[in-house]
Structures are given as structure tokens and as C-alpha cells.
Amino acid sequence: MEPAQGIRLDHNYQLSLREFPYIIRWRDDRCKRCGRCTAVCPVKAIEPTVKVQRFVKSEGPVPTPTAVRNITHVVEQVTDMERYCTGCGTCTLVCPNEAIEPEFNPQNKFLHYKNKGGEGYKRGGRRNDPAISTLDRLKFTRISMLTDPALDAGRHEFRVRTLLGRILPPEELPLKITDGGLVVDNVNGKFIPPVREIYPIMIGSMSVGALSPPMWEGLAMGVAYLNEVERIPVVMCSGEGGMPPRLLKSKYLKYFIIQIASGYFGWDEIIHALPYMVEAPAAIEIKYGQGAKPGDGGLLMAQKVLKLIANIRGVPQFVDLASPPTHQTKYSIEEAVAKMIQSMSMAWGFRVPVYPKISGTKTARAVLNNLARNPYAAALSIDGEDGGTGAAYNVSMDKMGHPIASNLRECYLDLVKQGKQNELPLIAAGGIAKKGNLAANAAALIMLGASAVSIGKYIMQATADCFGDEYNRCNLCNTGKCPRGITTQDPKLYRRLDSDRVAERVVEVFKAADVELRKIFAPMGRSTELPIGMSDGLSIDDKAMAERLEISYAC
Amino acid sequence: MCRLAAITSNKYFSPMENILALETMKEGHDGSGLGLTLKDLGGEFEEFKGYPVMSGICSKEGIGVLDEFMDKHGFKLKHVWTPKIKKVKGVIPRDYYFARVYDYPAHYRNKPMHEKEDLLMNTRLALRKIGEPDESIFVFSFYPDVITLKEVGDPLQLGEFFGLDRNGLKAKVIFAQGRQNTNYQIYLYACHPFFIQGFCSMTNGENTAFVPIREFLMSRGFPGYMGYNSDSETFTHILHYTVRQLGFPLTYYKDVITPLKPSEIEQRKDSDALRLIKQSLRPLCIDGPNVVIGYTPDGACFMLHDSKKLRPGVVGGVKGKYALMSEECGLDSAIPKRDKSKDIFPMKYDMVIVSSQAEGVKVWNQLKG
Numbered sequence: 019m020e021p022a023q024g025i026r027l028d029h030n031y032q033l034s035l036r037e038f039p040y041i042i043r044w045r046d047d048r049c050k051r052c053g054r055c056t057a058v059c060p061v062k063a064i065e066p067t068v069k070v071q072r073f074v075k076s077e078g079p080v081p082t083p084t085a086v087r088n089i090t091h092v093v094e095q096v097t098d099m100e101r102y103c104t105g106c107g108t109c110t111l112v113c114p115n116e117a118i119e120p121e122f123n124p125q126n127k128f129l130h131y132k133n134k135g136g137e138g139y140k141r142g143g144r145r146n147d148p149a150i151s152t153l154d155r156l157k158f159t160r161i162s163m164l165t166d167p168a169l170d171a172g173r174h175e176f177r178v179r180t181l182l183g184r185i186l187p188p189e190e191l192p193l194k195i196t197d198g199g200l201v202v203d204n205v206n207g208k209f210i211p212p213v214r215e216i217y218p219i220m221i222g223s224m225s226v227g228a229l230s231p232p233m234w235e236g237l238a239m240g241v242a243y244l245n246e247v248e249r250i251p252v253v254m255c256s257g258e259g260g261m262p263p264r265l266l267k268s269k270y271l272k273y274f275i276i277q278i279a280s281g282y283f284g285w286d287e288i289i290h291a292l293p294y295m296v297e298a299p300a301a302i303e304i305k306y307g308q309g310a311k312p313g314d315g316g317l318l319m320a321q322k323v324l325k326l327i328a329n330i331r332g333v334p335q336f337v338d339l340a341s342p343p344t345h346q347t348k349y350s351i352e353e354a355v356a357k358m359i360q361s362m363s364m365a366w367g368f369r370v371p372v373y374p375k376i377s378g379t380k381t382a383r384a385v386l387n388n389l390a391r392n393p394y395a396a397a398l399s400i401d402g403e404d405g406g407t408g409a410a411y412n413v414s415m416d417k418m419g420h421p422i423a424s425n426l427r428e429c430y431l432d433l434v435k436q437g438k439q440n441e442l443p444l445i446a447a448g449g450i451a452k453k454g455n456l457a458a459n460a461a462a463l464i465m466l467g468a469s470a471v472s473i474g475k476y477i478m479q480a481t482a483d484c485f486g487d488e489y490n491r492c493n494l495c496n497t498g499k500c501p502r503g504i505t506t507q508d509p510k511l512y513r514r515l516d517s518d519r520v521a522e523r524v525v526e527v528f529k530a531a532d533v534e535l536r537k538i539f540a541p542m543g544r545s546t547e548l549p550i551g552m553s554d555g556l557s558i559d560d561k562a563m564a565e566r567l568e569i570s571y572a573c
Numbered sequence: 574m575c576r577l578a579a580i581t582s583n584k585y586f587s588p589m590e591n592i593l594a595l596e597t598m599k600e601g602h603d604g605s606g607l608g609l610t611l612k613d614l615g616g617e618f619e620e621f622k623g624y625p626v627m628s629g630i631c632s633k634e635g636i637g638v639l640d641e642f643m644d645k646h647g648f649k650l651k652h653v654w655t656p657k658i659k660k661v662k663g664v665i666p667r668d669y670y671f672a673r674v675y676d677y678p679a680h681y682r683n684k685p686m687h688e689k690e691d692l693l694m695n696t697r698l699a700l701r702k703i704g705e706p707d708e709s710i711f712v713f714s715f716y717p718d719v720i721t722l723k724e725v726g727d728p729l730q731l732g733e734f735f736g737l738d739r740n741g742l743k744a745k746v747i748f749a750q751g752r753q754n755t756n757y758q759i760y761l762y763a764c765h766p767f768f769i770q771g772f773c774s775m776t777n778g779e780n781t782a783f784v785p786i787r788e789f790l791m792s793r794g795f796p797g798y799m800g801y802n803s804d805s806e807t808f809t810h811i812l813h814y815t816v817r818q819l820g821f822p823l824t825y826y827k828d829v830i831t832p833l834k835p836s837e838i839e840q841r842k843d844s845d846a847l848r849l850i851k852q853s854l855r856p857l858c859i860d861g862p863n864v865v866i867g868y869t870p871d872g873a874c875f876m877l878h879d880s881k882k883l884r885p886g887v888v889g890g891v892k893g894k895y896a897l898m899s900e901e902c903g904l905d906s907a908i909p910k911r912d913k914s915k916d917i918f919p920m921k922y923d924m925v926i927v928s929s930q931a932e933g934v935k936v937w938n939q940l941k942g
């Protein structure tokens with residue numbers, strides 16, 4: 019066949035906008051050419067450009083068509099996959115005339131192309147699956163009616179609290195009877211593990227570094243306010259990367275769980291601050307895995323390692339901070355878990371609960387059983403596949419991991435078999451409030467057997483208006499260009515975020531969740547203790563799911 | 574809502590007293606059953622104080638199986654009591670109701686009571702397992718000096734049916750429950766009072782946290798924690814677990830099922846112990862609505878409520894005879910001659926304890942400890 023010489027195959031190897039996940043709808047008639055949208059776009063997906071327009075004009079009583087050429091300014095979406103529109107909508111926010119808006123394109127072929135230079139697509143956020151999750155399909159179906167009057171969420175006293183820490187089995191309590199009453203008789207020096215009474219919804223691990231200073235500060239202030247003023251004992255986990263030195267030495271440390279992960283970032287500072295600590299932290303979380311990216315370590319990109327972060331973490335500025343996927347110094351579960359728990363407990367004189375966090379996995383029960391035999395293990399936190407992250411490969415986020423509901427349930431039932439369901443609290447995370455149903459999702463997990471739940475992505479969305487969603491909107495968290503100022507270290511971006519407002523929203527979120535939890539628990543007749551494992555109260559509209567979760571089927 | 578009638582006295586009395594008290598509270602039970610537990614037996618049982626009594630119901634085939642089983646395990650039959658059944662409308666008689674006194678197998682006679690109790694319970698459970706599938710054997714209790722009768726029907730009619738007004742069955746502690754069926758089927762093993770190794774209780778109300786409580790009890794590795802045809806059976810087992818298995822004084826039963834708030838715990842002398850108990854026994858906390866009436870092996874009877882106090886209960890009487898009832902009218906029927914102004918309506922922190930032989934009554938306040 020003759021080569022197509024002399025014929026130019028126009029625009030081949032160029033992408034059309036139809037391949038892009040979001041297509042910008044720009045309205046010429048509304049745009050006043052102020053340029054705000056193009057200036058604000060975090061990925062430079064749109065640019066101002068000039069176009070030549072050809073009009074045919076006719077003036078006067080008889081048609082005298084004349085062609086007129088006009089040069090006009092337009093806003094145009096680029097067709098470079100490296101600058102794809104993320105659909106964040108920042109342009110819409112700043113536009114004074116509602117002239118621009120991204121529109122989701124369900125036919126996009128984004129993942130076909132987003133691997134330029136042989137590099138897999140990395141992003142932040144959580145699993146891009148907008149389907150209704152198992153948690154949202156669970157319903158509360160056992161309503162106390164006439165035979166067992168419902169409690170009154172407004173009138174009766176409710177205690178929505180849980181325990182974090184290893185709890186002794188009743189048979190092993192070091193008690194003796196004196197004068198007809200029980201007293202603690204610890205002549206044999208039995209180890210009584212530290213136990214904290216906390217609120218059953220915790221804020222999960224997001225590090226200083228992954229989060230911007232106002233975001234982290236806002237969360238921390240909100241948590242302190244909830245504890246000090248509202249008397250709702252919410253705790254928050256530091257994430258890997260240490261904590262601001264002043265906080266370490268303050269009385270507020272007791273509201274924080276400090277995380278240690280495989281990179282041990284920040285721990286030099288923490289250890290040095292130990293002698294100056296006036297309060298012990300709420301707990302220590304040893305991170306072995308993260309639901310969003312099982313088998314992956316942490317990653318803080320160089321552009322986010324500014325002076326403050328470098329100081330807190332004890333590293334030079336502007337270097338990629340990668341934590342290895344596993345704790346490199348530990349080779350077996352005995353070492354990884356037992357020794358770490360032991361050393362962390364020792365650092366605080368066994369006054370602080372120490373527990374591991376793993377990603378949801380079929381092997382969670384093996385870990386659990388190991389912990390059940392370890393009297394120092396204070397809990398097990400399981401992070402399901404719908405958990406969020408600041409940075410990971412898309413493939414890890416979308417395809418790796420285990421849903422939380424069945425993982426948590428099988429672990430709880432395993433503990434029930436051993437009679438240890440009250441001894442080792444389970445913390446469930448990953449996809450809670452994905453659709454905004456914070457209290458309902460938390461209550462459902464509690465009734466499946468969780469002692470507490472942990473939230474991350476939701477709190478960013480609810481308190482700082484994070485754009486991210488399950489249609490891959492925004493999800494730029496790894497790039498340092500967060501348009502909301504949540505996950506960036508760039509002062510130009512994070513000054514958009516007001517930490518006081520974040521704190522206020524944290525308080526509102528928890529107060530509202532508290533009311534909603536009561537609204538769920540009251541008709542089910544539970545008020546003084548959490549309905550942990552009260553699975554007869556739950557149903558689901560899918561037989562296979564009902565069977566797997568060992569709950570009833572209702573339709 | 575069921576109705577409860579418990580009477581404790583230093584003299585033997587007939588269970589008809591309890592039944593008549595239930596009759597006055599008739600609007601609270603619907604004839605779906607009567608349960609009776611008699612402790613400290615008089616009449617023909619008085620001479621068998623140390624010997625275990627098995628109470629239950631068998632079919633014609635069942636009794637043969639039961640005899641064979643007991644024989645094989647070395648129990649010697651000493652005495653048999655069967656009610657003289659009188660046909661009454663609405664009660665369908667079963668083949669064979671019985672209370673049988675046995676002697677322990679020879680090698681158990683000198684064993685400590687704890688071990689004997691385990692033998693008795695395991696024997697009861699084994700028979701239950703054999704007889705439950707075809708309903709050929711029901712065994713409600715097997716313990717010295719205790720008889721349990723259960724049947725479906727109206728309490729007064731059942732009293733007549735069993736001939737309780739004629740046959741001289743007497744005891745010093747008698748618990749009776751007139752059922753209002755709120756479970757889905759009427760089943761004899763779901764009928765209160767429940768009994769295990771000397772501990773007995775009956776309850777009015779629902780146990781909303783039934784599933785986690787049942788799971789906790791069943792995972793204690795104690796074979797007697799089974800059954801649970803009624804959510805209220807967990808109350809008896811928690812009592813047994815708290816007092817017998819953990820060795821706590823009786824009042825801690827209240828601290829286990831209705832624990833205090835942390836600020837209240839601080840006020841108690843035993844706060845350190847209480848804090849640990851509350852944590853370790855967290856799954857056993859109830860949320861009511863419940864009133865629990867129970868007794869312990871020494872014959873002390875008690876009444877307590879859940880912390881919302883959504884079920885009625887009253888205790889009153891005279892020295893030597895007290896009654897613990899759902900309603901005042903039941904108390905009037907059982908002990909009309911008493912100082913009514915001294916009747917006790919326990920509130921959410923109270924545990925009313927009538928000492929054994931109905932010596933006296935005291936109100937233990939949980940806040941004060």
C-alpha cells in the first residue's frame with residue numbers, strides 16, 4: 019500500500035476532550051475575561067487564549083454580506099493529560115459571573131492515558147467507587163415498641179462513650195472482699211492495663227505535613243474544645259510525622275494519639291520531649307498498614323517538606339519522605355507487634371495504651387489472634403479499603419484492600435468465640451460517612467462489633483470543604499496544590515483556610531453526630547453503654563451480605 | 574409485661590398465696606404461662622433437705638429414658654412427688670409432671686458442694702439435650718430443696734390443675750410469674766423464674782442488649798450458660814456469674830447490670846474496684862426496662878430496677894414474712910396485715926434485700942455503696 023505521503027492526518031495522537039474525566043463548560047456570553055479562573059486552577063487545566071472569529075455581517079436594507087474577522091479572548095481547556103481538569107470547581111468558585119463549570123464525563127478514558135513516562139497514576143483521596151457501600155445499606159430494624167418502651171433521646175440520660183485499652187477479663191481482676199465490699203488487692207503486682215474512656219468516633223491519623231498547618235491546628239483546636247468545653251472526649255491521632263513540640267509539652271497531649279510508623283518520622287523529637295511531658299498521650303498507634311494503600315508505606319513529597327515540617331520530623335527540607343511499607347527492623351509478627359508494643363509501653367511506664375493499626379485484609383484474624391494472646395496489646399484498629407490517604411498509587415487505592423464491614427465482623431465474632439470480645443477493643447475505619455451518614459455508619463459498625471470508629475476523609479470534607487469525592491474529583495492531595503489549603507504546605511494556598519473555622523466545624527460535626535447517635539440508640543433501647551455487638555438490631559437488604567455478617571435480612 | 578409475685582417467710586406456706594396475688598394483678602398477664610419456683614421445702618420434702626430434687630415434665634417415653642439415664646449415672650431415686658392433676662378448661666395436660674428426690678451417686682456423696690452443684694447442673698443439661706428435640710423431657714431444676722413447676726395457662730387455673738390448693742406442697746421462699754407472652758412462641762423453657770445452681774430470678778421487662786449479653790455469658794466457658802429461650806434468663810445467669818463465679822458480694826449484682834456513672838463511682842468507697850468492674854463487665858450492663866426479683870442460695874431475696882426504672886415493683890411485709898411484688902394489690906393479697914406506710918418502692922439506685930428466713934428488709938443504695 020502506498021504510504022499516505024503528503025496527506026497530514028490532522029490531530030492524530032492528540033486527545034479529544036471526550037477522553038478527559040471533566041470537561042469545562044465555559045460560557046462566552048457570561049465571561050467578563052477577568053482571568054481569575056485560569057489563575058486559580060491548581061493544574062493549569064484551563065488557559066486564556068485568543069481566537070479568531072469570522073462573522074458574516076450584513077447592514078442596510080439590502081443584503082450585503084461581508085466577512086468580518088474578530089480577535090477574541092476565550093478560556094480554553096487544554097488537552098494535555100498531565101494537566102487534566104480534576105473537576106475541583108475552584109474556577110467556578112472564583113468566577114464572578116457563573117461562567118465556568120466542570121462537568122463529569124462518565125465516558126472518559128483517563129486511566130488509559132494517565133501513565134506518561136511509564137509512571138503509574140498517583141493521587142490522594144480514597145477509592146473511586148461511588149456505589150452505595152455496605153455500611154450505607156445497613157438498617158436499624160429492631161425498634162423498641164410497646165413490649166419494651168423506647169428510650170427518649172431528649173429526656174433520658176445517655177452515655178455515648180467507649181473504652182480504649184486492654185481490659186482485664188473479670189476472672190482476672192485483682193479484687194478481694196473487705197468489710198463486705200470489694201477492694202483492689204494487687205499484692206501479686208498484676209498488670210492493670212491503662213484504659214481510656216473516649217468518644218466512640220475518633221479522628222484518624224492524618225499527619226502534620228500531609229495536612230497544612232491551619233488544617234491540623236483547626237482539627238486539634240476543635241478536639242481540645244470538645245474535650246474541655248463540651249465534655250465530649252474525642253481523641254485524634256497524629257499520623258506519622260510527629261507533633262508540634264509545644265503540643266507535646268502541653269496538657270492537651272492527653273487528647274492525642276501519637277502514631278509511630280515505619281519511617282519513625284518525628285520520633286526523635288517525641289522521645290526528647292518525653293521528660294517534659296505534663297500529660298501522657300491518649301494512646302500510641304503503631305501503624306502497620308493503611309486501608310487506602312495496603313502494603314505501601316507513607317509518602318510525603320519533597321515539595322511539602324518545608325521548614326516547620328522538617329523541624330518536626332527531624333529531617334532536611336525539600337526531600338521526599340518515604341516510609342517503607344513495613345517496619346524494616348522487624349522480621350516476624352512476634353517482633354513487629356510484641357516488641358513494638360512492649361517498647362512503646364515502656365517509654366511511658368505502661369501508662370499509655372499501645373495498639374496496632376492494620377489495613378483491612380483477609381488475614382486480619384491472624385493478627386487479631388496474636389494480639390489476643392498479648393496482654394499488652396490495647397486494641398486493634400482495622401482500616402478498610404475505603405480509607406483515605408494523602409498520596410498513593412491509584413491502583414492501590416482502587417483495587418487493594420478489604421471492605422471494613424465483613425472484616426470487622428469476622429474479627430469480632432472470633433473474639434466472641436474466645437470470650438475476649440470485651441478485652442481487646444476493635445477500632446473500625448475506612449469509608450465511614452462516605453455519603454455523609456456519620457452517625458449511622460458509626461452505629462452500624464459498633465453494632466457489628468466495633469468499640470470505636472475512626473474518620474479521616476469525612477472530617478476534611480465536613481470541616482474544610484475538601485472537594486474530593488468518589489468520582490476522582492480533585493484528589494490532588496499528593497501534589498501540594500490542594501485548592502482548599504488542606505493538604506498543602508504552600509502558604510499562598512493554606513492561607514485560604516481559617517483554622518478557627520475548621521475548629522468550629524469539628525465541634526459542630528461531633529455535636530450533631532452525638533445527637534444522631536442518641537436518635538439511633540434510643541429507639542433500640544440502649545443508653546448507658548454502647549450497643550457493641552448488638553447485631554440483632556441490624557438488617558440488610560441482601561441475603562448474601564446478611565449471611566456473611568450474621569445479621570438478619572430485611573426487604 | 575408479666576407480673577411477678579415472690580413471697581419469703583420463716584414458716585412454710587402454699588404457692589396458692591403467690592397465685593392469688595398474681596390473680597389480683599391479672600391485667601398484667603395473659604394466661605400464656607405460670608412459672609413457680611419453691612425453695613426451702615416443707616411438707617413431704619422436709620425430710621429430704623440435703624438431697625437434690627429434679628423437677629420437670631416428661632412424656633410417657635421420656636420418663637423411661639430419664640430413669641435409664643439417672644440409673645446409669647448412679648443416682649438413686651428416693652422419693653417421687655407428682656401433682657394430682659385435675660382437668661380444667663384451657664390447660665392441656667402433659668403426660669407426667671414430677672419432682673423427684675435423688676441420692677447422689679456413691680462417689681459424689683462426700684464431695685464438696687461446688688462439685689455436687691456442677692454434677693447436678695451437668696445432669697440437668699444432659700437430660701435437656703436428650704429431651705428437648707422431641708419435647709419428651711423438660712427438666713427445670715435439679716438442686717437440693719428446690720422445686721420448679723411450669724405450664725402454659727392461666728395461673729389460677731393452673732393452681733387448680735396442679736392441685737396446689739390440696740396437695741400440701743409448701744415452702745419458705747416461693748417465686749411465681751404470670752406470663753404475658755412477648756416472645757414469639759410460648760415455650761416452657763422460656764418461662765420464668767429461671768434457676769441455676771441455687772440462684773433464681775424472674776424479670777419483668779425486656780433486655781434490649783440481649784445478644785451481646787448472651788454472647789458474653791456463653792463465651793465464659795461455663796456449660797450452664799445456655800438456653801436463652803427468653804432474654805430474661807440472662808439476668809439469672811449474670812447473678813450466678815457475679816456471685817458464684819466471681820465471688821462478689823450480692824450488691825455488686827446491681828453494680829454489674831446497672832453501673833454508675835464515673836462521677837458517681839468517685840463517691841463510693843470501693844471506687845477503684847468499681848471502675849475495674851465496670852470496664853471488665855461492660856457487656857453485662859442492661860438498659861432496661863427491667864425489674865428483677867431474685868434469690869441466692871442462702872435464701873436472701875432481692876428486688877432491683879434498671880437505671881431508667883420503667884417497670885413497677887414494691888416490697889413490704891412484716892418480720893417473718895415479706896413479699897416482693899409487681900404491684901401493691903399483689904402485696905395486699907399476700908400480706909394484708911402490715912404497715913403499708915413502710916412499703917418500699919425501690920428507685921433506680923436501690924436494691925431491696927430481704928434476708929433469709931424473712932428476718933428483715935434493708936434498702937441498699939448504690940450511690941452510698
Ligand code: SF4
Pocket residue numbers: 040042058059060061062063064102103104105106107108109110119120
Ligand atoms: S475545575 Fe478545577 S481543575 Fe478544572 S479547570 Fe476548574 S479549577 Fe481547574
Ligand code: SF4
Pocket residue numbers: 106142143478483484485486487491492493494495496499500501502503504505
Ligand atoms: S480539596 Fe485538597 S484535600 Fe480535598 S481532595 Fe482536593 S487536594 Fe485533596
